Structures are given as structure tokens and as C-alpha cells.
Amino acid sequence: MFFERPNAGETAVLVHVDFQDEREREDPGEFLELVRSAGAEPATLLNGSRSRPDPRTFIGSGKLEELRELLAVHHAELVIFNHGLSPSQERNLERSLKCRVLDRTGLILDIFAQRARTHEGKLQVELAQLEYMSTRLVRGWTHLERQKGGIGLRGPGETQLETDRRLLRARIKAIHKRLDKVRSQRDQNRRARARAEIPSVSLVGYTNAGKSTLFNALTESGVYAADQLFATLDPTLRRLEIDDVGPVVLADTVGFIRHLPHKLVEAFRATLQEAAEATLLVHVIDAADPDRELNVEQVEAVLKEIGADAIPCLRVMNKIDLLDSAPRIERDGEGRPEAVWLSAQSGQGLELLGEALSGCLAGDVVDAELTLAPAQGRLRAALHELGAVRQERFDEHGQTRLEIRLPRRDFLQLMARLGENADDYLPPAQREPRAEWEL
Numbered sequence: 326m327f328f329e330r331p332n333a334g335e336t337a338v339l340v341h342v343d344f345q346d347e348r349e350r351e352d353p354g355e356f357l358e359l360v361r362s363a364g365a366e367p368a369t370l371l372n373g374s375r376s377r378p379d380p381r382t383f384i385g386s387g388k389l390e391e392l393r394e395l396l397a398v399h400h401a402e403l404v405i406f407n408h409g410l411s412p413s414q415e416r417n418l419e420r421s422l423k424c425r426v427l428d429r430t431g432l433i434l435d436i437f438a439q440r441a442r443t444h445e446g447k448l449q450v451e452l453a454q455l456e457y458m459s460t461r462l463v464r465g466w467t468h469l470e471r472q473k474g475g476i477g478l479r480g481p482g483e484t485q486l487e488t489d490r491r492l493l494r495a496r497i498k499a500i501h502k503r504l505d506k507v508r509s510q511r512d513q514n515r516r517a518r519a520r521a522e523i524p525s526v527s528l529v530g531y532t533n534a535g536k537s538t539l540f541n542a543l544t545e546s547g548v549y550a551a552d553q554l555f556a557t558l559d560p561t562l563r564r565l566e567i568d569d570v571g572p573v574v575l576a577d578t579v580g581f582i583r584h585l586p587h588k589l590v591e592a593f594r595a596t597l598q599e600a601a602e603a604t605l606l607v608h609v610i611d612a613a614d615p616d617r618e619l620n621v622e623q624v625e626a627v628l629k630e631i632g633a634d635a636i637p638c639l640r641v642m643n644k645i646d647l648l649d650s651a652p653r654i655e656r657d658g659e660g661r662p663e664a665v666w667l668s669a670q671s672g673q674g675l676e677l678l679g680e681a682l683s684g685c686l687a688g689d690v691v692d693a694e695l696t697l698a699p700a701q702g703r704l705r706a707a708l709h710e711l712g713a714v715r716q717e718r719f720d721e722h723g724q725t726r727l728e729i730r731l732p733r734r735d736f737l738q739l740m741a742r743l744g745e746n747a748d749d750y751l752p753p754a755q756r757e758p759r760a761e762w763e764l
């Protein structure tokens with residue numbers, strides 16, 4: 326609503342400063358991608374280099390003059406910085422240049438706003454935008470004042486600034502309330518899925534790695550039957566059937582990016598909650614990106630931040646069509662799939678991913694036929710109680726044959742409780758030593 330976006334095709338002059346400090350450094354190539362994603366038309370890039378930002382205008386006075394000239398030459402009305410600006414730097418720049426100035430946070434917020442598809446995502450972005458704006462809402466030429474409707478907005482005896490502040494606070498409060506409602510609904514859905522013991526798989530990864538392409542390929546390909554069950558819940562959640570595993574819920578998530586402003590990480594924590602509570606993470610990596618290792622580190626840092634670093638993770642090395650490498654699965658010493666090389670776009674290796682997923686998930690679930698003697702009524706009853714029995718037959722020797730499926734952890738707990746040895750009941754394939762996280 327209040328927030329100003331670059332209009333589609335709006336001509337912008339870009340400013341990028343190289344800092345000596347490694348931690349401050351941003352990538353100009355990625356900056357261009359971000360600007361294009363926002364829909365602005367980059368006219369030219371002004372490069373600078375400083376040891377630290379100028380406290381008043383971020384860049385020095387010489388660069389500021391250069392910037393002024395570039396704006397005139399290119400008839401641009403927008404300046405975008407590849408860095409975070411303080412509200413006062415942004416204001417000083419706007420006053421001095423007489424044009425709009427957007428910083429890196431504002432730019433990323435804008436892209437998020439364009440991308441948000443779900444009701445919750447949209448609310449989150451709007452909240453982050455409003456909070457970002459409220460730090461910039463000071464007397465002077467603010468974004469909000471330039472957009473004010475005027476008539477009808479001004480209360481008696483209030484300055485425009487007070488009116489703006491009041492509107493902003495009311496809006497923020499309203500969004501919080503709506504978000505609480507959406508979230509409790511989603512928590513309920515997640516709990517229902519957990520009760521139904523449906524494993525959940527979250528696609529995570531650096532922005533542009535190909536998560537959504539993979540998501541679509543998986544949910545549309547003939548191998549996996551997309552189900553509409555959760556379609557109303559959130560368009561980025563789908564049910565898939567995976568061989569030997571059964572139904573799983575697949576989630577697409579928001580892409581990660583370097584120097585994601587902390588406020589934004591905060592805003593998206595709830596969306597990423599889906600990833601934080603997944604049974605398995607699929608980390609999608611653009612294998613053809615020269616910065617691939619850096620991006621992987623970034624994603625792992627965010628996963629740690631949201632408390633998802635202990636969840637088992639399968640890597641997808643995507644875009645092998647650009648590398649001319651063959652699809653394959655990489656496994657660890659115990660034969661557990663670690664990485665799958667594929668192309669989400671061409672479909673090469675997609676079936677290997679299906680295999681790897683069932684390798685990762687099937688281990689999590691005990692899927693077996695047990696043969697029980699009549700004396701083992703307690704075990705039989707307990708399995709029924711857990712809802713683990715899929716089929717039951719009696720053979721001619723008076724034995725019961727039970728087809729069961731349940732999480733391995735539950736099975737092991739049950740067997741321990743009854744003083745039974747789980748391996749006595751399981752087929753050899755399901756007996757192999759389990760990784761620590763499963764026990």
C-alpha cells in the first residue's frame with residue numbers, strides 16, 4: 326500500500342562500492358540480477374571504493390557529483406544502492422539528488438513483494454515493508470508524504486507526520502493480528518500432517534538455484550502423482566507419492582541471498598518454519614554457478630539460524646545441462662544418498678532424485694511384513710494401536726501376517742518397551758545401522 330516500488334521499466338542508476346572489509350563486500354553481478362528482478366532498467370553502474378561509508382551520504386562528495394551527472398545524462402529518476410543505507414543517508418541523498426533512492430534492503434523487499442504468492446507471504450512482506458518504512462518516517466521528504474492521499478486522512482490538529490505514524494501503527498497491528506490467525510491455522514495443519522506421519526520434504530537453496538523448477542518438475546512428472554489435498558492450504562505445498570515411501574508433502578521455500586537483512590530473515594522465519602520442521606531438506610544448488618561454494622555456505626548459515634541444521638539434507642546439484650555432466654547419485658560410506666546431479670529443466674536425472682528421496686526417507690519408516698505367533702498378541706495390539714497395520718492375514722499355521730508401516734523411531738521404541746529385538750522382525754534391507762539422527 327504505502328510502499329514505493331520501482332515502476333516496471335523505470336530507469337535506474339546503480340551504485341556499487343567496493344569495501345576492503347570482506348564482510349561488507351557485495352557482488353556487482355548479483356546486484357544487476359536483483360535490479361532486473363525488481364523490474365527496473367539499469368542505465369549504468371557507478372563504481373566506487375572506500376574504506377568505510379560516508380556517514381552523511383554513504384558515498385563521498387566527488388562521487389555524489391558524478392552520480393548527479395549520470396542521472397541527468399540517462400534521464401533516470403531512481404538511484405539504487407547495492408548496500409544498506411541508514412534512513413538519514415537515504416534522506417540526505419534524496420534531498421541532494423532530488424530523486425528517489427532505494428537501498429539494498431528496499432530492493433530485496435520489493436522483489437519479495439512481487440514474489441509473494443501466498444496470503445501469509447504477502448502479509449509478511451507488507452509487515453517487513455511497513456517496519457522498514459517506519460524507521461524512515463521522519464520529518465522531511467519521506468516516501469509516505471509523497472504518497473499521501475491528503476483529504477480525509479488528516480485528523481483534527483494533527484500534522485501529516487502524526488497521521489502517517491498513526492496509520493502505519495494501525496496497519497502494522499492489523500497485519501500482526503491477521504498473521505497470527507494464518508499461522509495458527511498453519512501450525513494446526515502441520516500438526517495434523519505430523520499426526521498422520523506424512524514425511525515432509527522442503528526444498529531450500531540460494532535464490533535462482535532452481536527450487537521452483539524442480540518443485541514443478543516433481544509435482545507434474547508422471548512418476549509422482551500430485552494430489553490436491555493440501556492445495557488450498559498453501560500453493561507452495563504439494564503432496565507427492567514416492568516409491569516405497571508413500572505420500573510425502575513437498576514444500577517450495579523462499580530463496581536465500583547473501584546479506585539478507587536481519588529484519589527480513591525475521592519476517593520469513595515463519596515461512597521457513599516449514600523447512601525447520603521438515604523430515605528431510607533438499608538443498609538445491611546451481612552447480613553451474615561459479616559462486617556455488619559461497620552460496621552453499623550462505624544457505625547453511627541461514628539453515629543454522631532457523632534451527633534446521635540438524636535435519637538430514639540431500640543435495641541436488643542442479644543445472645547439469647550447463648556443465649555437460651552426467652546425472653548421478655553420490656552416496657556416503659554407508660550407501661546413504663548425499664547428492665544427486667540432475668537438471669530440473671531438462672529432466673535428466675529426475676528419476677534418480679526419486680530414488681534418492683526414497684533412499685533417504687524409506688530409512689525413516691519401517692515398511693515390513695511381520696509374522697507373529699498367536700502368543701504375540703501384545704505386539705499385535707500395540708501395532709494396531711499405533712495405526713501401523715496396513716493389512717492383516719492369518720495363515721494356515723495360525724500365525725498372523727501383518728503388513729506394517731510406521732516411523733522407525735516409533736517401531737524401535739515399541740520393541741524396546743516390549744523387550745523385543747527389532748532386528749528379529751525386520752527384513753535384512755531394513756536392518757542396516759542407522760545414522761544417529763534417526764535413533
Ligand SMILES: Nc1nc2c(ncn2[C@@H]2O[C@H](COP(=O)(O)OP(=O)(O)OP(=O)(O)O)[C@@H](O)[C@H]2O)c(=O)[nH]1
Binds near residue numbers: 536538581644646668
Ligand atoms: N539451464 C538450466 N536452467 C535451470 C535449471 N533449473 C532451473 N533453471 C533456471 O534457473 C532460473 C531460476 O529457477 P527457479 O526455479 O525460479 O529458481 P528458484 O531457486 O526457485 O529461485 P527463487 O525462487 O528466486 O529462490 C530459471 O530461469 C530457470 O529456468 C536447469 O536444470 N538447467
Ligand SMILES: [Mg+2]
Binds near residue numbers: 537538577580
Ligand atoms: Mg522459487
